Amino acid sequence: EVSVEGATMTEDFDEFGFRRETKGDSLYRNEKLAASILRKREKKWRDMLEPKAWEYSMTKGRKKVKSRCRKGIPQSLRGLAWQHLSGSHVLMNQSPGLYERLLTAEDSDIVINVIDKDVNRTFPEHQMFSEEHGQQDLRNVLKAYSVYDSHTGYCQAMAPIAATLLMHMPAEQAFWCLVRICQNYLVNYFGPHLEAIQLDASIFEGLLSKMFPDIAKHLAVCGAAPLFYLTEWFMCIFIRTLSWPLVLRVLDIFFCEGIKVLFRVGLVLLNLAFGSVEKRRRCANLQSITDRLKELPFKLKHEDFIHDVRVHPHQTIIVFPYITYTPTVV
Secondary structure (H helix, E strand, C coil): CEEECCEEECCCECCCCEECCCCCCHHHHHHCCCHHHHHHHHHHHHHHCCHHHHHHHHHCCHHHHHHHHHHCCCHHHHHHHHHHHHCHHHHHHHCCCHHHHHHHCCCCHHHHHHHHHHHHCCCCCECHHHCHHHHHHHHHHHHHHHHHCCCCCCCCCHHHHHHHHHCCCCHHHHHHHHHHHHHHHCCCCCCCCCHHHHHHHHHHHHHHHHHCHHHHHHHHHCCCCHHHHHHHHHHCCCCCCCCHHHHHHHHHHHHHHCCHHHHHHHHHHHHHHHCCHHHHHHCCCHHHHHHHHHCCCCCCCHHHHHHHHHHCCCHHHHHCHHHCCCCCCC
């Protein structure tokens, strides 16, 4: 056994905790940062996460925070940084003991049964969730949220998000981080009628038509409406779509810059998939489009992908100011 980031990992699991050759994806192993660069970044983040320094960074040093998030948050500090970027640590400190009380509250047997089914099929290839204690933490976080926000209740898309949070922080912190995601980032995404995702799909369709009209026309002719692929992409923050190193990098930027990041990632992915006449010719019907989207991620260096997400398209903010977001200043 070896120790990685404070966790005990067997040789059968990669540095992210996934069984080798599954979600972690060995494609990216040769792109790790040099140790000296990683140490420098960790020190900068540790210094920045100090209370006074963080308050200054979120009020007068926003450009620096954004730049560092785009470069990638060090894995050792990722969970702490996500809590600070989202402001979830403030919510937790304002509500001591609430999480434990939510766990003892009565909830619908129907909801609990649905949660149990989803827990059993959420990242079974990950070391944490192949064991009972990890499954129990995930079950607790999801149950607590269903009680906390009884109007929304539980939605299946919450499970992979909560599981990802649990890989980086204890259960109570993961719960409060999930609260911030549901109520400040993906607002109204998980309600019974999914109104927000339908609205954002319409916005995305407008963006796609403006940025890549040939792709938009091709998908429309083939019957691939935005809701066809965006529902899982956006509601799960691409956690079920991209390889794990990319998932983490997208989440780093998402927690800093908000939901506009999801629009950018979606546009970049569609351009990679269908950006040329030849690519569109090979995907001439709904089934071939479905198959192509299931092949994601493409074999590209994740630094190149993140660069595209950062800088393209700039017009997103100008055309649709609705999708901008400013994290809580704490």
